[in-house]
Amino acid sequence: MPDLFDLVAIGTGVAANAVAERCRAAGWRVVIVDERAFGGTCALRGCEPKKTLWTVAEAADRAHRLTDMGLVGGDRVTIDWPSLMAFKRSFTDPVPERHARAYAKAGIEAIQGSARFVGPNAVEVAGRRLEARHILIASGAKPAAPPIQGAELLATSDDYLALERLPRRLVMLGGGYISFECAHIAARAGAEVTILHADDRPLAHFEQDLVRRLVEHSRRIGIGVELGCRAAAVERAGEGFVVAVEDGRRFEADLALHGLGRVPNLEALDLVSGNVAVEKGRLRLDRHLRSISNPAVFAAGDAAGQGPQLTPVASLDADVVARNLLEGCTHAPDYTGVTSVVFAIPPLASVGLTEEAARGQGLRFEVKQGDMAGYQSVRRTGEPAAAFKLLLEPEGGCVLGAHLLGPQAEEVINLFALAVRLRLPARDLARMLSAYPSGGSNISSMLG
Structure with missing residues (x-):
């Protein structure tokens, strides 16, 4: 006999967790399934452990940069890789058990195993047939298969x-x-x-x-x-x-x-058996993140492949899917103002349009750009690589795009993201009274 649920969520990352928790809080019977340890990519093998390693690497790099600027011995600072990995594991190792406890407390059944569709409203996992009114595909992404021998x-x-x-x-x-x-x-x-x-x-x-x-x-x-x-x-x-x-x-x-590169992790799901349409390795979804061929199936996060492969996008998708499931299918994601950051040292951060994209759309805009290595907030870190490029509508209009390289870029870009998402005029952003000296205080200089 099949087990009957209101929702089967495939994946235990940011998107699947949020949808499962909200549906369970609404009284739904929910089961969540993952072929790997509970926790998803971001917490276990993505953003969070990477940033932990980056933090130590950046500290070592800064110590080197500040040698001869009053810091003695900075050039002798080294990274002990095994100790760094142990530090990383102090964040990642507790995650699966923490998730398991949270599921149990919420009344969400959790199953570890590989799910595959066996019908439009059913999946099989760990020898069990799970039937549900709705199925969420939030199985994340995996490395693309490159055409390279070996x-x-x-x-x-x-x-x-x-x-x-x-x-x-x-x-x-x-x-x-x-x-x-x-x-x-x-x-x-x-x-x-x-x-x-x-x-x-x-x-x-x-x-x-x-x-x-x-x-x-x-x-x-x-x-x-x-x-x-x-x-x-x-x-x-x-x-x-x-x-x-x-x-x-x-x-x-x-x-x-x-x-x-990475692609949606869909191969093991046997989507044909679920009547879930796929084109070129991607789910075919409507604007509500619902399968165009099977209205019982929704997708979110990297598996949906609608927005950039980023944790905030997964959170946004989850909110949209949960609202569509609980309130009626009228909601759609708006990816305006999604930031992207490359955590190099220093980081490279971006939001909105690049100059190439803006020209491709035939938009009128002004460009403000410059080097920031001499800015007080950058110079005191000893970082030589720092610059900005902004795309603004003419005459103090809205911020179309902001691009930063340098210390604190991953934080300062969030202020520009707010301006892009809310269509805040650049002249209003320039009036912000920020703490000084700080990365945020550089914004008025960039816009000046």
Whole structure:
């Protein structure tokens, strides 16, 4: 006999948890399922552990930068990788049990196992058939399958964040978030790092003027950034690896890392059996995040693939899905003002339109840009790589886009995000009375 529920949530990350909890609070019978440890990508193998490593790497880097500025011995600061991993585990290890307790307290049944559809309103997991009025697909994302011989030899970001020992030589395939973030942490911990990117536009969704500055800075600190360098094969070489590229060059590594993008994690779900439409590896959803072919099925977060693969997007999707389930299907997500940050050292942050995108839309705008290395809030950190680029509607109109490179960029971008989302005129943003000196106080100078 099948077990009957109001909602089956597939995944235990930010999106699935939020929808499950709200539906359960409304009196629904809810079951949540995950093929991996409870907690999802962000808490266990993504944003949060990465930022923990970044924090220590940034502190070591700042100590080096401030040597001879009154800090004695900063140039001798080193990172003990095993201790850093132990610190990271102090955050990640408690997560699965904490989630299990929260589910039990809320009255949500939790099952660990791989779910697959066995009908439009049913999934099978751990030998049980679960039937429900609604099914939520919030199964996250996984590394894309690259057309590279030997791709199965590549380590993933999951593997990187679980390394007990840091390899001496790392080669990162792809010039996106994962490669730049892992490279900057590893380089500060003493590894030899090379990023291989297929064309001349790494971090393609970011403002390229600032990306070029980040690439130059990465090279200055010893990270090899090879552009126009498309990987063709990965081979074993003794205890290490060799990455062969199309132009004939070969790069030796103790670890070769997959940084070639992520795709919705849908393959194991047998969506055909659930009458859930897919096109080119992505769910076909309407504006309410509901399957166009099966109205019982909704999706949220990375699995939905509607907005950027970011935790705030998963939270927004979850709110929309929960409201549609509980109030009627009338709500749709608005991704205006979603920020993106590359946690390199220093970070690169972005919100709104790039100049290229604004020109592509035929918009009229003003550009304000400049170097921030001399700003008090930056100079006192010893960081030489700092710049901004803003896109504004003419005559003090709304902020169309903001792009920052430098210390505190990941915090200051949130003020610009508020302006973009609420269409706050730039002249009003410039009137903000911020604490001084701080990253926020730089905004009036950028807009001046």
